[in-house]
Each structure stands twice: as C-alpha cells, then as structure tokens.
Amino acid sequence: MNQSLNDIYQPGTELTVGSHRARIIKYLTSGGFAHIYTAEICPADLSSPAKIACLKRVLVPDKPSLNVLRAEVDAMKLLRGNQHVVSYIDSHAAKSGVHDGSYEVFLLMEYCSGGGLIDFMNTRLQNRLQEGEVLKITSDITQGIAAMHALQPPLIHRDIKIENVLISDDRTFKVCDFGSVCGVIRPPKNPQEFNYVQHDILKNTTAQYRAPEMIDLYRGYPINEKSDIWALGVFLYKLCYYTTPFEKVGEAAILHSRFQFPSYPQYSDSLKHLISFMLSENPTQRPNICQVLEEVSRIQGTPCPLRNFYVTRAMQQQQQHQQPKIKFDHSASQPKLDSANNIINVPFKMSHNQPLRSTQTFAGAPVNAASNGYLPALKPLPIQPVSSSFTNGPFKFIEGNKALQSKQTPHFQPPISHDFNRLGRSQTFTPTSTLASRSSVSPPLAGRGDISKIISANPTNVEPSPIYLSSGTQTDDGFASSHALKLERTKSIASLSSSESVESQHTGGSATRRFGQKLKVFTGERRSISPIKSRQNTGDSVRSAFATLRRGFSGGSFKSELPNKRNSLDISSTSSHSNGFKFRVSSSESIEEENVYPRFSHSRSSSSASIVSDLDQLQQDDTGAKNYYKSHSPVKVSATQGSRSSIQKRVQDLLKNSQDSPVKKTAHGYGMLSPGDEAAELASQLTNETMLQNVHQSTASTPKVLSPAKRNSSVVIKAGQQVSKDAEEVPSSRKPAPPKPKRPKKPSHLKADKIIKEAETSAYEHSVDISDIEIDELEKDFKRRFPSAV
Numbered sequence: 001m002n003q004s005l006n007d008i009y010q011p012g013t014e015l016t017v018g019s020h021r022a023r024i025i026k027y028l029t030s031g032g033f034a035h036i037y038t039a040e041i042c043p044a045d046l047s048s049p050a051k052i053a054c055l056k057r058v059l060v061p062d063k064p065s066l067n068v069l070r071a072e073v074d075a076m077k078l079l080r081g082n083q084h085v086v087s088y089i090d091s092h093a094a095k096s097g098v099h100d101g102s103y104e105v106f107l108l109m110e111y112c113s114g115g116g117l118i119d120f121m122n123t124r125l126q127n128r129l130q131e132g133e134v135l136k137i138t139s140d141i142t143q144g145i146a147a148m149h150a151l152q153p154p155l156i157h158r159d160i161k162i163e164n165v166l167i168s169d170d171r172t173f174k175v176c177d178f179g180s181v182c183g184v185i186r187p188p189k190n191p192q193e194f195n196y197v198q199h200d201i202l203k204n205t206t207a208q209y210r211a212p213e214m215i216d217l218y219r220g221y222p223i224n225e226k227s228d229i230w231a232l233g234v235f236l237y238k239l240c241y242y243t244t245p246f247e248k249v250g251e252a253a254i255l256h257s258r259f260q261f262p263s264y265p266q267y268s269d270s271l272k273h274l275i276s277f278m279l280s281e282n283p284t285q286r287p288n289i290c291q292v293l294e295e296v297s298r299i300q301g302t303p304c305p306l307r308n309f310y311v312t313r314a315m316q317q318q319q320q321h322q323q324p325k326i327k328f329d330h331s332a333s334q335p336k337l338d339s340a341n342n343i344i345n346v347p348f349k350m351s352h353n354q355p356l357r358s359t360q361t362f363a364g365a366p367v368n369a370a371s372n373g374y375l376p377a378l379k380p381l382p383i384q385p386v387s388s389s390f391t392n393g394p395f396k397f398i399e400g401n402k403a404l405q406s407k408q409t410p411h412f413q414p415p416i417s418h419d420f421n422r423l424g425r426s427q428t429f430t431p432t433s434t435l436a437s438r439s440s441v442s443p444p445l446a447g448r449g450d451i452s453k454i455i456s457a458n459p460t461n462v463e464p465s466p467i468y469l470s471s472g473t474q475t476d477d478g479f480a481s482s483h484a485l486k487l488e489r490t491k492s493i494a495s496l497s498s499s500e501s502v503e504s505q506h507t508g509g510s511a512t513r514r515f516g517q518k519l520k521v522f523t524g525e526r527r528s529i530s531p532i533k534s535r536q537n538t539g540d541s542v543r544s545a546f547a548t549l550r551r552g553f554s555g556g557s558f559k560s561e562l563p564n565k566r567n568s569l570d571i572s573s574t575s576s577h578s579n580g581f582k583f584r585v586s587s588s589e590s591i592e593e594e595n596v597y598p599r600f601s602h603s604r605s606s607s608s609a610s611i612v613s614d615l616d617q618l619q620q621d622d623t624g625a626k627n628y629y630k631s632h633s634p635v636k637v638s639a640t641q642g643s644r645s646s647i648q649k650r651v652q653d654l655l656k657n658s659q660d661s662p663v664k665k666t667a668h669g670y671g672m673l674s675p676g677d678e679a680a681e682l683a684s685q686l687t688n689e690t691m692l693q694n695v696h697q698s699t700a701s702t703p704k705v706l707s708p709a710k711r712n713s714s715v716v717i718k719a720g721q722q723v724s725k726d727a728e729e730v731p732s733s734r735k736p737a738p739p740k741p742k743r744p745k746k747p748s749h750l751k752a753d754k755i756i757k758e759a760e761t762s763a764y765e766h767s768v769d770i771s772d773i774e775i776d777e778l779e780k781d782f783k784r785r786f787p788s789a790v
C-alpha cells in the first residue's frame, strides 16, 4: 500500500459521502489501495436501520481508473437491497488533494461484521465445514448470484470465489466485489475481438475459477451466466475441500474438467453430483443458477427460496406467442396449487436407479448412483418446476427473496412431469470431449448490450422486478446463441480505457508490504497464519476494482507477467503445471499446493464493463485493433443515436465524440454536481451521474498519492499495445477461425426446452417477428405436450 499510517483517518473524523454524513469509528484493514473503516452514518441506511456502515476509501490514479469504480458502483446499485449481496449505500468521488490527476473515491456500504468467508474457513481447519454449513453458504451465495443473473440483461459476476464473500452479523453470507462484472460476452469473431476478450478475461477473472470457455475462446461459447456457474462449482468444491479442483494440474485439467474428489472430508453423493454438474466442461450442460439453488435446497431438505425466473420467462414468452391462436384452458393445464403454493397435481417422477454416466471418480470409488436420488441433467433441461421439494412429493413454492419476486407473478405454473430418468451426466473426462464440444460450437452470439445498457435496462433503486419479463438470458443451451442478438446499442459505454492500464510494480510502503506484493504476483498473497490463502489457491487474479487500482498505481510490466499467455489459451497445449507447484504444509492437517506458475497481469481497465459494446465496435472496424483502440475513449452516444445507425455513422460518432463531445451532466447518484469540476464532469461522462467535489469535509489529511513517475517508474504498457503484441505471438495454427455456424441437432426428447429457447431468442431479438413456421412448430409442440389445453 502506498499510503502511510498517517493517512488513516482517526476515529471521529467526519466526512460527507454523497448524501450521507459519516463519522469514522474505526480503521479495519487495507485492501489494495483501499482503506476500510467502520463508520457511523447519518441518515441511517434505508434498506436497514443499521447506523454502522463500512466505508471504503480508495485512491484512484487517473480518470480511466475511475471508470472501473464506476462500473462496480453501478453494479452494486443495481443489486441494492438483495440480502445476499453486500449492500451499496452511497458513494462519492473527488479530486484528491494531491494535484496529480488522482481521485479519491468513497464508497459506503453495508458493514459485514462477520468478516470474510476465508477467515471463517480458517477457523475451521481442524474441524472442516459440515455439509449443512457448505449448503447454507452455497445457498446464500447462489441467491446473491441469482440476483445478478435475474437482471435483464443479466450481469455476470466473473469473480466468484471464496475471497469475495463476506459474512453479516446475522450470519448471512454475501457476495461482494463487483469490480469484474460485465454483461454477456459473445464469442469473438475475429483476431481483434479474440485478443480483446482474451485480455479482458485475464484481467478480470481468477485463474483457478476460470471456466473452460474462458480459457479456450476457440470453442465459440459466449461468456455468460454459465461461466459464473462454473466458478460457483469451484467455489463449492473449495468450501468442501479447502482447495480448488484444478489446483494441481491447472488449465489442462480445467479444459477437460478433470478432477477428483478427495476422500476427506466426506460429503454426500448428491453434493458431489451437484459439483460435477456445475463443472461440466460444456457450458450448455451446466445447470442455470435457479437449478443450482433448487438442487441445493433439495439436498438441504428445504423449499427453494426462489422462483425459477428462467422458467417463468419462458412460460410468459410462450404465452405471448400462443395467445392469439390457442385457446388456453388454464384450468386443464395448470397445476393446482394448495394454499401454501404447493403444486398438488403434478406427477413427480424421480428415479433413484439411474446409473451415473460419468467417468469421474469420487475419491477413487465409483459413485453409487442408486443412493443419490438425483442425477444432474444430461442436457439442457426442459422447463423445470419452480422448485422441487426434497421428497417425491409436490413441488413447493415459497415467497423468498423479495428482490427476486415478481410483481408479475405468472398466473400459472408449468405443468411438468419431471422425469429424472432423462437426467444424467454424460460428460466424459477425456480429450475427445473437448473435440466434441468443438464440433458443437454454438454460432456466435451477438452482444446483449454493454453494462451501460444493463444499467439502463435495470434501473437502480428499484427492485429488479422486470426479471420475469421475457428473458434475454441464455438458460441452458447453446441453441439460443444461434440467434444473433439485435440489441440496439443505445450508448457507447463510457469505460473505454483499456489502453490506460498499467502494471504492478510496488513502489511504496513497508518492506513487508513489498514482500507481500511480490508474493502475490507469483504465488498469491500469503497470510502467515492462514493455510487457506485467499489468493494462493485461487490462482492469479484478484479482481476487485480496488485491487486493480492498486496495481494501476504501482506500475510494472504487463509483458513480464505474460510469458505463457499463448499457451494458456492453447487448448492443445499439454503443458503441465505440475512442476510449478510446491507443497507446503500449512497446518497440522492440511497440505496445500502453492501455485507458482506464471501469473497474468491483472491491471484492470474499465473495459471490463463494456466488453460487449467494445466487441461491437471491434466488429465494425475492419482496420483492426489499431484503429479500434484509437477510438477507444469515453464516448457518449445518445439512446436515439444508438439505434441501428450505419457502421460508418457509428464509427464517426464514436470518433467525433471521443474527441470533443461535451458531457451532459445530471445530478443524481454520486451526489451533487459542482459545475466545472473535472471529477464531476468525468463522473457524469461515465455514468450520467455526478460526483461531489470537495465533499470530503474531513479534518484528516488527504492520502498521499505517489507521483506517476514514482509509482510507475518502469513501464506503463497500454493494454491495447500489449494485446496486439500478444496477438502476434499466437501461432498461425491457433489463429481464430470464424466460428462455424453449425447448429447441433437437438435430440427430440429435449424439445421441451425449446420454449425456453424461443423465449430467449425472442428476448434477444426485440425486433424479430415470429414466423408462421415457428408459430406452427410452437403450436405443435404445445399440443403434443399439453394435449388437455387445446
């Protein structure tokens, strides 16, 4: 940390953060460039009467870095009020007292007095977490992530990991760190896009939690909710075994989802199956977040706390399509609900005898599927019940998380015969599975909108109630991705500053800190006592925006940290990282592997928040990355402008705006606007919101920021340049070929999920008309499945 202890606010220091007064109670800790405090706030937070909040104070070196925080703050705002997400209260930015172009950002959020999950786990080294505890944590975090996936368009967290979970005083586990959040990223279509996405993923994700489709972009899958599901699977595995499933072998194992379950501690087959299911190599075979929660609840023996919003959307979509032609007899087709909202007339078929079709080993022993009672879905699931109860009885519905409860509760529930005979896991952990997945590559998915679109589509301060409207979210299959999205680009995301990223070179702070930093680069941060290293086991990236800012501050070389970048994305690479591990006995009972294979740079730019938009821009720019990055600056395109303008016009607009567009100011969000203030102007430029200037009415001094030269004395490598350079290093055989628009043939037994697909498709393509053929097909399909309804 580049700040001395003198910079720490003393208890009693008073600040203004947005519309809140904050009085420092205590300095808690430092994270990267952030200082974390508890503070008493006035007025108390509306969402909770608590007067104690957490104040995060961050030094931001420059404007582009401010964009990063903006994306994080915006994501927090969208999720505010969800009890499984660390709640945003207020924020504020101003120029720092040091006149070097740096800024100070204050973020007030809910204070989680229980500390971090990582710390909790470290208290349980001798007595590992029991299944009930694992399930409780997983359920909470799944609900937090569900709140993101439920948005339309959805938000992808991209950095789900143990370290990003905090515990509130009521022992609720909460997701934090939204610095890596993005919208759905469609598969890159050309080398420029490929390099851009690759770079963005390296910056914003953590190696051990990276999904196969993130490592091997040539597979042609979008980075979407299913990538979060993978990370959540790794998270769940680590909760159980205190290490990640791919710790030993690394990427080669990730690419084929090759892992084993340790024999200790012992967990039920159901839980292991769930993990395996979530870690399906093929993203289309992973469950969606609602299905994960349903299964967690089933294992817990409790009702599922959320409705399956994917199903609801699909049903609504179907209803919309069919209403004009089909006389829908609700009474015949819809399941009857009892007073507790339980379905009472839906046959529930659950096979306990389905053999598990997986070559995966469970601590060396074959899985006894018969004792499992539940087998994960082999294929994208057909419409699921909103929730399944643990027993073979009726599905149960409860009104759980308010933030996810629809104000438009559907009038009917899906009439489902949930046939578990059809469920099973087909994944084989052989290299051929990769080939198979390649052969069924989904056609490119066009962008679903950048984060600015997400923000505008999901207004803050409002419960994400539109989640039950038609979904633009991919649920289960890649088929939907064959429908290119036609979401209009309403405005160019403000955070177009990847070229500004700088690299780590620690230049200040104590010797201990420097040592710690260095360790972090190569092996993860050490915690001298803790055997569960917050970064050690999780690989290379720490993806909070604040962490990035720290690295941005400290300079360093991106290139130096990317010796193996090419290999890392080479699916054919057989490079084993086994030599890169050394065993370290970190406690009497746990032996941890220390990942020492090269880390990638983690400099973050705001690009993470705008990748879809950026890809669109790249796509339109035939002259490639060079020109793209030239125009890669904060741009404002109005909503009306953005709609389907020609390529030339859009490029012209972008270039023009990047050069001289005056910024439209509004006055909400970060606080009041001080006209003329550059920080406020920037904030407005980035977010249509404003920041307060000099709101910082502290009696304490402003933290010192090292001069750029000092903190970045070696090299500042622009991300764009580096990416281009790396692009040259990609062997020609690995040059991305345009993804084949090959659409895998859908097995007939999966036709039910067509409803979901249609819903998704329709949601993506707002302007697309449903053809007669499709309607006929829908009709036929509907008649076949619900004969009583017609």
Ligand SMILES: Nc1ncnc2c1ncn2[C@@H]1O[C@H](COP(=O)(O)OP(=O)(O)OP(=O)(O)O)[C@@H](O)[C@H]1O
Pocket: 028, 029, 030, 031, 032, 033, 034, 036, 054, 086, 109, 110, 111, 112, 113, 115, 116, 166, 177, 542, 543, 544, 545, 546, 547, 548
């Ligand atoms: N809302 C909160 N309530 C309680 N403690 C918090 C809260 N936010 C952060 N902390 C504590 O501060 C630490 C650092 O916070 P955070 O991770 O957000 O900062 P950072 O700069 O992103 O750090 P890093 O670079 O290590 O990720 C966390 O590990 C946690 O212990």
